[in-house]
Amino acid sequence: MLTAFAVALLVASPVTDLPMAQPRFVGPWWAFALAFAATEQFVIHLHRRRDAHSLSLSELPLLLGYSMLGPVALVGARLLGSAFTLLVVKRQGPTKLAFNMALFASEVLLGLLIFRAVLDGQAPLGVRAWVAALLSILATNLLGTLAVSAVIWLTEGRVQLAMLREVVTIGTVLAVGNAAAGAFVIGVTWTAPEALLPLVAVAVFLYIGYQAYLSLRERHANLQTLYRFTSSTARSGDTREAAAAMLEEVCQLLRCEMAEFVLVAEDGEPVLRIRHQDGQLRQDDDLPAPHTDDLAWCLARVADGPALFPAGRTEAPLTRYLTDVPVKDAVLASLDLELVQRLRGVIVAANRTSEISTFDGTDAELVGALARHAGVALENGQLVERLRREAADKAHQANHDSLTQLPNRTLLHRELGRACDRSRRDGSRFAVLFLDLDNFKQVNDTLGHATGDLLLQEVAGRLQGLLRPGDVVGRLGGDEFALLVADVDADEALVIADRVTAELHQPCVLHDIAVDVRASIGVAMCPDHATDPDDLMQRADVTMYAAKSAGGRPRLYDPSLDVFTHRRLALAAELRTALHRGDLEVRYQPRLRLADRKVLGVEALARWAHPELGPVPPQEFIPIAEEAGLIDELTRIVLERAIADAIRWHRDGQQIELSVNISARSVMDPAFPAHVTEVLRRTAFPADMLTLEVTESSMLTDPVRAVATLEALARMGVRLAIDDFGTGFSSMAYLKRLPLHEIKVDQGFVRHMLTDDNDRVIVQSIVDLAHNLGMSCVAEGVEDDETVLALMALGCEEAQGYLWSDPLPADELFTWLSTSAPRAxxxxxxxxxxxxxxxxxxxxxxxxxxxxxxxxx
Known part of the structure; x- marks a missing residue:
């Protein structure tokens, strides 16, 4: 179409008939051809954001040609010079070259027609020459804009009006400047041709200076963009976010349509692939899978530095790699990561948006610099990701139990604090269920700790399955769990506790072994019982132990349960001090032979007179000593002090035996017999005058170890007695193996044997058992003569109790033995x-x- 337009202008228009003033100097047509070739080569590109506008100096030789050459010569010079540069130097494609040639011919003829029509045969001097130059240049710019827009409309089906207006506006401004410069050059040529050569020299210097200015400006802009690029990628802590920010900046900085980033593992498989194209991000599976060989080719091409592929010089592997993108030009750079994980990567920038320029060496260097900065940013992103993961893991570990993954005591306390705050604000109610598994230690001891861990995980899973929205369950430690149950009253909380008990009681199969799971639960309500997290947990804990002692259903907190607990805490702290200062006393209760009322021995009993609380009963401080780990020290103190007192009695003529209670821990301690041996050796106390009393319950935990300890004591010559017999569940098989010398009947049976036939039968059975096993029998808790006679009738040989004496200090006992001991x-x-x-x-x-x-x- 443009070619036909040019031919019509040349043949049918009056261009050849328009008058033209004769200049003083006429340059040869080939000089104009050289000028047109030079102006096409040395084009000034003005970049604005992602757009580029060309400032060509071809208007200057064109305006000179309007005033000097004929139409045919001017068109020929224009086409010949421009074609040489575009075809030979810039290697422009045939289609685009044909379009440009037709456009150039049309512009020359249209501009020539307007220029000579305005001058109308007059010399191109003054304002008339400037107007002629301006109108001709405006017309040719408009023709070029319309031609390019028509091509865009034919190929893409649309024209961006905003861009069209911007091009027309910039073209108008440039036309004014070129017209003024052209009019000046024409005037110099017409009036003083000899000044043309210096003028050309000045123009060359101006062109070189302006190009340097543009280069500095572009470099400054690149530095600004590079800073923005570094800042944007450094702010992204996530690797994908950093890569996306990097690609967006690459597109803006290089003014390209597409930028892609791919990371490859050591086995050659892509681990991350992101593309920024037309303002959109596509990742991994959203992109066509690249062929392994093409990807390896890209990595190999950038191994020694960035790879440049200007327009018309792309290679097949790159085109295949970007299979869904028509590649016009491209630049590649390597990006390798080594700190967190060794990965190889490549950045591909393709298809420069400008039609008047392509990627060059400067762009390749710039992409290489971007790749280095991006590598640092991405490695920082990977480090940040790893730190975040580690921080999240540590935060999770700090707030969750490692075995069950339930909230731990810290997180549960935090949630409990929030719930208490809500309750104080709006009066809402919630319950704390404190849960402890019964006989969990037996599971660990019998089946092993691994099975115990499986049981805890099973319990955690069942508790989680019972949660409602807003409820929280956590593991406090060991076999203790706590549930925070929201928006319930006391009755509803007990119903939920019953449901938990029933759920846990369902059979649990671990390693093909059915394990019976039972739990004790204590319930405390907020705000009914407390509004502080610590107080709520403490009261639920107290209630749980009360429920465990009762062996029944879950129990609701009762304020009466707290009295003993506070006292217990105080006594636990003060008992250790009392032991170290020797504040505990040892008192002695006589043991008599019923037949003749002869005192055979005494039982050493620990007593604690608290300076503020008064006498603390043994049934209170003995369990405290066991829980606080003080029972071994207490046992040793009583044993050594009692032996010392007995030695004094023997020296003063009272040859009586000594009985001392030993704890369950001492029975399980393999070193205890050696300690007794050392005490007897050091004091020279006769071993057969010492009786060590053990309870049934102390042998239930580990009967094998208990038997071994007692056998070691028996070999020393020490007498052994089983205390409180009848209250435990002793195995007869172990009882017959024990080297016992006597059985002591628990005082609970003795005190009621006159009024309860069952207790009398039990006492009779124990007496008969002792005799059948070759042991003596001692009855405890005798308080009246009727009981003495009943025991004698049953065949019991010995007894002790308040009938004859309370437990007495050592000196008072000696006096009692000398003056008040009963006679037969x-x-x-x-x-x-x-x-x-x-x-x-x-x-x-x-x-x-x-x-x-x-x-x-």
Whole structure:
């Protein structure tokens, strides 16, 4: 179309008939051709953001040609000079070259027609020459703009009006400047041709200076963009965010349509691929999978530095790699990461948006610099990601139990504090359920700690399954859990606690072994029982132990439970001090032979007179000593002090035996027999005068170790007794193996044997068992003569109790032995028959003044 337009202007228009003034100097047509070739080569590109505008000096030789050459010569010079530069130097494609040639011819003829029509044969001097130059240049610029817009509309189906207006505006401004410069050059040529050569020299110097200015300005702009690029990528802590920011900046900085970044592992597989194209991001699976060989080719090409592919010089592997993108030109640079993980990468920038320029060496260097900065930014991003993951893991570990992944005590306390704050603000109610597994230690000891861990994980899973929205469950440690149950009253909380108990009681199979899981639960309410997290947990804990002691259903907090707990905490702290200062006393209760009331020995009993609280009963401070780990020290103190007192009694003529209670920990301690041996050796106390008393419960934890310790003591010659017999669950198999010398009947049976036939039968059974096993039998808790007579009738040989004496200090006991010890009573037994031939037995006892007693059986 443009070619036809040019031919029509040349043939049908009056261009050749327009008058033209004769200049004083006419340059040859080939000089104009050289000028046009030079102006096409040395074009000034003005870049604005992602757009570029060309400032060509071709208007100057064109205006001179309007005033000197004929139409054919001018068109020929224009086409020949421009074609040489575009085809030979810039290697422009045939289609685009043909379009440009037709456009140049049309512009020459249109501009020539307007220029000569305005001058109308007059010399191109003055204002008339400037107007002619301006109108001709405006017309040719408008023709070029319309031609390019038509091509865009034909190829893309649309024209961006905003861009069209911007091009027209810039073209108008440039036309004014070129027209003024052209009019000046024409005037110089017409009036003083000899000044043309210096003028050309000045123009060359101006061109060189302006190019240097543009280079500095572009370098300054590149530095600004590079700073912005570094800042934007450095702010991105995530690797993908940093890569996306990097690609966006690459597109803006290089004024290209597309930028892509790919990271490859050591095995050649891509681990990250991101593309920024037309303002959109595409990642990984959203992109066509690259062929391994093409990707390897790209990595190899940038191994020694950036790779440049100007327009018309792209290679097939690059085109195949970007298979869904028509590649016009491209530049590649390597980006390798080594700090966190060894990865190789490449940045590809393709398709410069400007039609008047392509990538050059400066762009390749710039992409290389960007790649180095991006590598640092991405490695920082990877480090930040790793630090974030590690921080998140540590935060999770700090707030969660490693075994069950439930919130730990710290996080649970925090959640409990928030719930308490809400309750104080709006009056909402919630419950704290403190849960402890029953007999969990037996699971660990029997099946191993690995099975115990599996049990805890199973319990955690079941508790999580019972949670409602807003509830929280956490593991406090060991086999203790706590549940924060929101928006419930006390009755609802107990219902939920029953549901938890029922759920946990379901059979649990671990390693093909069915494990019975039971739990004790204490419930405390906020704000009913406390509004402070610590107080709530403490009261739920106290209630849980009360529920465990009762062995029944979950229990709700009762203020009466706290009294003993506070006292217990205070006593635990002061008991250690009392032991170190020797504040505990040892008192002695006599043990008598019932047949003649002879004192055979004494039992050493620990007593604690607190300076403020008064006497603390043994049943209170002994468990405290066991929990605080002080029971071993207490046992040793009592043993050594009692032996010292017994030695003094022996020296003063009272040859009595000594009984000392030992704790369960001492029974399990393999070093305890050696300690006893050392004490006996050091004091020279006869081993057969010492009886060590153990309870049934102390042997239940580990019967094998208990038997070994007791056998070691028996080999030393120490007598052994089993205390409080009948209250535990001793295995007869272990009982017959124990080297025992006596059995002590628990005082609970003895005190009620006169009023409770069951207790009397139990006492009878224990006495018979002791005799059958070759042991003596001692009854505890004797408080009246009737009980003495009943015990004698059952065959019990020895007893102790308040009937004869309270536990006494060592000096008072010696006085009692010397002055107040009982003497053998005169006892007469009479057997009567009640008419049932002895089948129905009953007994009665009465006292006489001479302590005579008559038995009826």
């Amino acid at each position: 009573p005169e006892v007469e037994l009479q057997v009567l028959t009640d008419g049932h031939s002895g089948q129905d037995r009953r007994w009665a006892a009465r006292h006489a003044g001479t302590q005579r007693a008559v038995w009826t059986r």
